[in-house]
Amino acid sequence: MVMATNASTAAPTSLESVTLEVTDLEAARRFYSDFGVDTYVHLRQTDAHSTGFRGFTLALTVSGPATVDSFVAAAVNAGATVLKPAAKSLWGYGGVVQAPDGTIWKIATSAKKDSGPATRHIDEVVLLIGVENVKATKDFYTGRGLTVARSFGGKYAEFTPGPSSPVKLALYKRRALAKDLCIPTDGTGSHHLILGTTTHPAATHAFTDPDGFTWETTAHPAPTPS
Template sequence: MEDIACITLDVADLSAADRFYSTAFGLDTQLRLRASQEPSTGFRGFTLALTVSQPADVDHIIGAALDAGATTLKPAAKSMWGYGGVVQAPDGTIWKVATSAKKNTGPATGRIDEFVVLLGVEDVTETKRFYVERGLTVAKSFGRMYVEFAAGSGSVKLALYRRKALAKEVGVSPDGAGSHRLAIGGGTAPFTDPDGFVWETAEAPAPTAEAPAPTV
């Protein structure tokens, strides 16, 4: 089974990206960075999503990201599904922060309940079949529009969205070319999926000093 241990982002300015991510989202070993100058233009075909428990946490996390240098793609707002917003990190990665709750039950904690990588694919059915054959278990499926896989023992969940629908969801044009600037860490051997997303064997992270907890 291809569990996801981490996500690696290829960034042009490693120092700047490290400064941003060390304060913006409070992620630890789930997110890794590496320097890369591979060309990429427009929509990169994926979004990273953080699920939290209440609107106050959405506002808190998005506020921290904006303070660290992110830009707003969609302001946080209520929808029929809950409450959420979309920002773009300085390195170009698109992040969605959302909750299914519409009311707060307490003060913001900054806690992240789920980390999901949403891949925009050309054919959800075919890509779903590809991943099922590699051992992933479908947790939710909405026809040819959306598929969510069970997280297994990994710390990151995988979901598939039609590319154009995902771009519309996060407020950008679906046009884009070049590198995805993303690698999915997990599994027993490297492979590339039908839409060009690369999976790498995840190595144990090097020991680092413990980061301070985000302030509320």
Template sequence: MTSIDSITLEAADAAAAERFYTTAFGLDTQLRVRASDAPTDGFRGYTLSLTVSQPADVDALIGSALDAGATTIKPATKSMWGYGGVVRAPDGAIWKVATSAKKNTGPATRKIDSIVLLLGAADIVASKKFYTEHGFTVGKSFGRMYVEFESGSSPVKLALYRRKALAKDAGVAPEGSGSHRIAVSVAARPFTDPDGFAWETTSIAAKP
């Protein structure tokens, strides 16, 4: 089964982005940053989600992200499915922090239960077929709207969401062009998916 080893975000100021992610979310081994001035405009076609156990942890992580320079897209609030909010990191990446719990069971721990990379797909069926042909195993699938793959021992889960629906969930317009400013590391041969997302072999992605 193919799975994600780590994610590489591209930023104009890689050192500043690294400091942000360490300070705001405590991410290191799961997330890498490298310098890039590739043109990008509007929605980059993906979001990253941090799943936590209770609302206090949502507030703690969003609070530290805002203190470190992130901007609010959607303030943390209760909903039918739980509690969460969305922020934009200084490098432009969109992060959702959420929990299915509606009440706290203790003080905030800032512990992240899972990281989910949601890729916006123009054609869910075609992208699902593409990823299964590249060794990914489907865990959940909801027609032409959403697909989630088994993650195995990977620290990052992969899911596909219809692009317009993903943008709506994040609270941004779906239009965007240029570089995605993200690459995904995998222990397999490199490839590019139908929506232009680049996958690199782990050894290549790990190089400075």
């Protein structure tokens, strides 16, 4: 991925929307509707090319293993590929799927046993971007006004979400993220991801972070989870 930065001063920034760039817009709309996450992301047509790992994943946190299985099954039935079958782990239960457009989704719960039947409720959505240097990228974002909610040394950092955003932004080491998703770390070309901010639209302009992820001021509001 191309690394670029914009060092000019910008107004305080917060993540307000996530836009996935896809090559087949109608097919992507059908998939995300059937998967049950269409209220969390926007979609945009693109002809941009990429290979391998795009450097991010969207992670769903749900209530229990049965709900994890329900979302994984919905994704697979809609055309997704399983990258990591749902299974118990040290931290709970989860699996990883890849949408037909190439976006990787992780569905997980901290619960190892169900306390009730499967639901279609999502407790939290986190956009995890893989970075080369967590501390440097964290400093870049705090310099633009993002507030750190949690941080674990140079391994992980999580930011307070925007007031209307249904998605939380977090940073993870790129190699560690790829390993967790069970895919090779290499990748080239577009991330196929736009991070949107509506904070102070008159003053905030497009910029690119140290790992090549693009931000832009968006006119549309963030989706509202049902």
